[in-house]
Amino acid sequence: MRQVLLIVDVQSTFSPPEWLVDGLRLLSANIPTIASVELHDERVTPFERQLGWHPAAQDESLIEADRVFIKHGYGPGKEMIEYLRGLGVERVLVSGLQTDTCVLAAGFALFDAGLMPTLVTDMTVGSSLDRSAKMGIALWEHHFRQVTTSAEVLAELAQPGNP
Template structure:
């Protein structure tokens, strides 16, 4: 199966746990991987005005990937979606930070673009509202149905 891994916002700004960084790093070494990094630009997304908080102005992905896309808000950019369409993949595996916000926003954009999003449930963590990610995983299953684990994907790579 032609697939790519999308790593959502695994960056210092959001203080990802080491187990997540290590897990994504090991998994991304086995599959084509792209990432989003969320940066602050108040002119594009007024985080400070609306929430009194904002992500860093400069940051980088904490795992090595084939391509990084900078975003200024919750969802992926049109450039990322175009890049994925050009890859002609059968599905996009999604992992990363804030399962019920940024990861879910990526799922909606990928779904709407016809890119078959599949959540890697053991490589995601929720926001401070739900660190377990359970809420986001349930929302993902409700909206997109497709979830998997690293082990299931790796079996498919060898099978």
């Protein structure tokens, strides 16, 4: 199966737990990977005006990726969606920070683009509302159904015939 790993906003601004960074580094070493980094530009997304906080204006992905996309706001930009379409992938494995917000927003954009979003449930952390990510995982299962774990992905990749 042609697939790619999408790592959502695993960057210093959001202080990801070390176990997540380590797990994503292991997973990304075995599969084509793209990442998003959320940066602040009040002219594009008025975080400060509406929420009283904002991400950093400069940051970078903590996970090495084949391609990194900058975004301003919750969801991925059109450039990322077009890039994924161009790869001809059958499935996008989604991981990262804020399962119930930014990760879920990526799921909706991928779903709408016909890119079969599949959440890697053990490689995601929820927002401050639910750090366990249980709420985000439940929302994901309700809307998209497709979930997996990093162990399942690595086992699939180890099968003969998989690149």
